[in-house]
Amino acid sequence: MGSEADDAIELRVGEVHKVTLPGLGTAGYRWAPHLEGDPGVAEVLPDEGEAPEVEGAVGASAAEVFRVHARRPGAARIRFAQRRPWEPADAPPASERTIELQVN
Numbered sequence: 001m002g003s004e005a006d007d008a009i010e011l012r013v014g015e016v017h018k019v020t021l022p023g024l025g026t027a028g029y030r031w032a033p034h035l036e037g038d039p040g041v042a043e044v045l046p047d048e049g050e051a052p053e054v055e056g057a058v059g060a061s062a063a064e065v066f067r068v069h070a071r072r073p074g075a076a077r078i079r080f081a082q083r084r085p086w087e088p089a090d091a092p093p094a095s096e097r098t099i100e101l102q103v104n
Helices: none
Strands: 008-011 016-021 030-037 042-046 064-070 074-083 095-103
Touching (some): 016 074, 030 064, 042 074
Antiparallel strands (some): 030 074, 042 064
């Protein structure tokens, strides 16, 4: 899962960092990233690769994985919010995570 070590990451242009967040997909929640700061510093995309293992009981949710691609030097903040897509935009998220990003 995402760790406290991911609360601030430093990358070089061209590097990729994987962020793993605890899932609640079985309850309809999905993580969505929002990038703030210097435009074009990074791109945050869902990891379409290998699915993470599900730990725990039957019906447990898999973690969600995102890849942060460092595109150009600068600073940004990535805010992840875990919401149900059908709920109103002003509904509070089930969970949030913020990562400070520095690209050199």
